[in-house]
Amino acid sequence: MEIEIATIGGYEEVGRQMTAVRAGTDIVIFDMGLNLSKVLIHDNIRTESMHSLDLIDMGAIPDDRVMSDLEGDVKAIVPTHGHLDHIGAISKLAHRYDAPVVATPFTNALVEQELQDEQKFGSDSELITMDSGETMSIGDSGTVDLEFVNVTHSIIDAINPVLHTPEGAVVYGLDKRMDHTPVIGDPIDMKRFREIGREGEGVLCYIEDCTNANKKGRTPSENVAREHLRDVIYSMEDYDGGIVATTFSSHIARVKSLVEFADDIGRQPVLLGRSMEKYSGTAERLDFVDFPDDLGMFGHRNSVDSSFNRIMNEGKENFLPIVTGHQGEPRAMLTRMGRGETPYELDDGDKVVFSARVIPEPTNEGQRYQAEKLLGMQGARVYDDIHVSGHLCQEGHYEMLDALQPQHIIPAHQNMKGLSGYVDLTTNQGYKLGRDVHVSSNGNIIQLV
Template identity: 30%
Template sequence: MPKLKVIPLGGLGEIGLNMMVYETEKDIIIVDSGIMFPEDYMLGIDMVIPDIRYLYDPEKKKKIRGIVLTHGHEDHIGAIPYVLREFNIPIFGTPFTLGILEEKLKEHDLPFKVSLFTVKTGNTITLGDFEIEFIRVAHSIIDGASLAIKTPVGTIIHTGDFKLDQTLEKDAATDINRLAYYGDRGVLALFSDSTNIEKEGFTISENDIKKTFRNIFRDNETRIIVALFASNIHRISELLSLAAEFNKKVIFSGRSLMTYTKVARKLGYLSIPEDILIDEETIGYYKPEELLILTTGTQGEAMSALSRISVDDHKYVKIKPNDLVLMSSKFIPGNEKAISKIINNLYKRGAEVYYENISEIHVSGHASKEELKFMINIVKPKYFIPVHGELKHLYQHKKLAVNSGISPSNVFVLENGNSLEFNEGSECMRGADVYSGRIFVDGKGIGDVGAHTLKERAHLSENGMIIVQLVVDSKTSNIISGPDIVSKGFVFEDYFKELNEILHKLVMNVIEENQKREKENVDWVKVKDDIRKALKKYLNKNIDRHPFIFPMITEI
């Protein structure tokens, strides 16, 4: 009897790491493979990728037919270079999605040529037991797709990220008719984006934001700097159009912005008015009011163009009094402090700043509650599974599905590693859990940093450290040099001079007691432990501090 197993390896109970496995007896497809940007406690981590060891089994490896991508955002494609280190498998996506991925893959030295297959929305591919149609959806990046996945047990609709903005041009708006087509013919299960379930009504149209921007351009005869996501080609196109309308030259500042616009222009998704673009180096030849600067760094990324501009560390762009900075993006949870720091620095240098809390200069790329309800009603699934969101989003989406007429027993809230099994009789039940998790990427290291290392980093960042250095004679156990005591991130150096004398005496007492007891056979490993205990006890009791203590004893 045919069966279908569905397993989320990332993206459920969190924002990011989107990765879903669809598996039959003979075949496996993977939908999306994204990263998550590090949370506050992940000190030194560059990014987080899904743990895919479930797929390492040789029998499962043989079954993988490819990765199918819904769109080109990092939380959906960012982990692919790391997945490809384990599996040389083909990748399928729309033209812009693969164009962005191709640029990303150039940064990774993979030992083989990656097979990329372009699929335009409206077209269908067959991968083993799976027949997959790409259905056009609107999002904050162009060329997004929902997937209609025909399987041996029924049709699955996997929405990807979407909104139902019907004011967009025909080739950019969500194809509601095609989604309804599948709804009329019977959908086994709907896996639907849950990001904006807490927002009532409908998501504001991108075209409404253009009106806001036009008013700002009209009312401010000054230099305008717009920070936005580099992937939002539709908004970049709107801003270029306004720049031409108001006779402004445009500067692109930020590597990702250059990459995304290059791909969009190459594929015909972005048309730039003639002679409107200028290089950053020529900024001094123009009056401030003649310039529009588009830049990246809306989430407070430390090395982004906007971050460097805000601290006067950008080679060409220097904030001037009366500059107007528009933060045209949502504040992603966890990034608020970093973003606020940039805004404060911009104000400090004389700029006026508009951001989402005080001005409607951004619209979400995700469907709000009424659109999510509409999706359920037109697809009419037997089973409903909310995806792409924290647990609070998934449970709110479950409530919406039940209120829309789906039986509570047919709605499943999953977490990463949970599985669902569908059989030929269109029955669905929870399957056995599989291993899932997060892998930290730190520089070129992948998976070599774990929870214990992060805990140590947090301890160091909060409490500092004290290093005790000592060189001894291995034969006589006499001290050759030291003990020298150094602190980092612990207390002010001036104060440490006085404390250093006390700690030095404590260390000498420990050494002398061990020398007296053991003569020439001192156990220096034990001495290290004794030093650590003695200093820890004193510091805890007298100044209520808890630094890392590193005794370093060299025997020669």
């Protein structure tokens, strides 16, 4: 059976992930993502009302024209998890393919909301929900199967999909870390990865996320970030001024910890911002998390400002707002607070907790720098980098290679500089660049069989 891999997006940058695997005449697309930095660099752009061709020209979503060079039919679109760099282009591109979206429950709920918000294109794609540990047949041959293997990441309900073919398995390894003690959900299923590496024809190809491939050591568990965050929040228990926290809206485990620790020090937590309301509300509705009954979630501008007014009237010392804006996004709550555009007034000594690292990309770095300076000019004390990454460092990569023992490797999810550490790592394990390690770029097709 002929096996081809089309590296469509995310092979020259972090963002707009999209990969297609052709097994015979059956094609499966993994991820359709957005490069948010290409959008944020422009003022007041709303992607939901834009044409896909304009977004492709901006470099914001994948240029999927290479799909016409694959001889077969798309049988499934499979997003690995609910981050926008993996699902943000589904509403713009899925209508081009007569194929269902197959994803885990939380991911599919977020995809459904993306499709509902879309204003330019209509999509009647069927949404098929599949849990980690399950398998479904792909195509009509009866020889190609799709399996979901549970992984841990900085968002709940993440998986690594595996396409089983007569020539061996294709493992799509974006995005994960090895967390054996997660705050929410099950640990990464390393037992199943080891089984896949040793059953049948083994692993034909492993496509790997190289975000932290230049970093030595091991990525810590989310429990490490939780305890660091606990220490920081508890240290503020006797402070009688304002405390504000921000983190990734999609990081439900981190939001859960912030909510619990706010309550522990006698403050009422409140979630503010459109994406904060979306992700946490969806997670609660699907029973992934159990928030207190009186936890407020407000996304609309008027309701957010009303909440800020209430906080100021009843006393900042009684509340802990958890807001959007960890990357300094111009329209996010924390940035507006720094510019003095909300009813919440920051005073000298007020605490601002960033439970997130800045994403290493020039647009994000510039915006985050500006946001922190604005907050500091109002007298806020900034607590930075209370976080652990959602991606493997070098020791995790070694462990995955040992578990899967792939014949071919395709590094992804980075630019050339970011891929270099992973190429060195695979070389140390006996692989060779150009022979079985294939450094690709967007729009390429790699024929493996």
